[in-house]
Amino acid sequence: QKEVEQDPGPLSVPEGAIVSLNCTYSNSAFQYFMWYRQYSRKGPELLMYTYSSGNKEDGRFTAQVDKSSKYISLFIRDSQPSDSATYLCAMSESSGGGADGLTFGKGTHLIIQP
Amino acid sequence: DTGVSQDPRHKITKRGQNVTFRCDPISEHNRLYWYRQTLGQGPEFLTYFQNEAQLEKSRLLSDRFSAERPKGSFSTLEIQRTEQGDSAMYLCASSWTGNEQFFGPGTRLTVL
Numbered sequence: 001q002k003e004v005e006q007d008p009g010p011l012s013v014p015e016g017a018i019v020s021l022n023c024t025y026s027n028s029a030f031q032y033f034m035w036y037r038q039y040s041r042k043g044p045e046l047l048m049y050t051y052s053s054g055n056k057e058d059g060r061f062t063a064q065v066d067k068s069s070k071y072i073s074l075f076i077r078d079s080q081p082s083d084s085a086t087y088l089c090a091m092s093e094s095s096g097g098g099a100d101g102l103t104f105g106k107g108t109h110l111i112i113q114p
Numbered sequence: 115d116t117g118v119s120q121d122p123r124h125k126i127t128k129r130g131q132n133v134t135f136r137c138d139p140i141s142e143h144n145r146l147y148w149y150r151q152t153l154g155q156g157p158e159f160l161t162y163f164q165n166e167a168q169l170e171k172s173r174l175l176s177d178r179f180s181a182e183r184p185k186g187s188f189s190t191l192e193i194q195r196t197e198q199g200d201s202a203m204y205l206c207a208s209s210w211t212g213n214e215q216f217f218g219p220g221t222r223l224t225v226l
Contacts, residue, residue, distance in 0.1 A: 043217040104156025
């Protein structure tokens with residue numbers, strides 16, 4: 001079992017829909033959780049950075065962390081074709097990754113249909 | 115542009131050749147990370163610097179891989195005697211202690 005599981009998709013939804021992306025993990029020591037967006041052949045772009053359990057909202061994006069279930073989610077409201085990309089979850093035991101770096105999921109390929 | 119920069123963006127080489135990639139982090143970021151990303155996978159952590167000190171290198175893929183950050187600013191990643199399996203995107207990220215990592219655009223390596 002990999003440390004972080006993420007469905008690679010593709011996930012295809014119509015423009016304007018609410019998108020739900022999620023990851024599960026096995027390492028209970030993970031405390032910091034991130035979502036990155038990656039366009040084809042580009043570097044990952046940080047979207048959300050959260051600590052421990054709870055919700056965080058930023059514009060159309062909401063990140064949720066449930067440490068008891070080892071489950072994290074990213075919701076995108078009012079999805080746009082420009083949101084089409086690969087979404088990577090990442091996590092770490094220490095803030096900012098520390099000496100262990102970040103552990104990533106495989107990424108979910110999201111397609112927003114106009 | 116004040117983001118993380120990487121050079122070259124794309125490198126094509128023949129098997130057995132040595133290659134070196136450069137990363138310039140965000141100014142004043144004291145932490146620098148290297149990752150490798152293969153097709154359909156998330157980035158895989160390779161090594162970590164705090165200032166000029168390489169504090170984690172056990173995750174480098176083999177002894178053909180080495181990295182330096184001589185003055186605590188830019189960093190280089192070298193792969194010796196490249197193999198076809200080394201073909202991947204090599205990503206650099208930087209951060210200030212305890213904060214988020216910001217990634218560069220990556221160097222795409224193709225080994226023929």
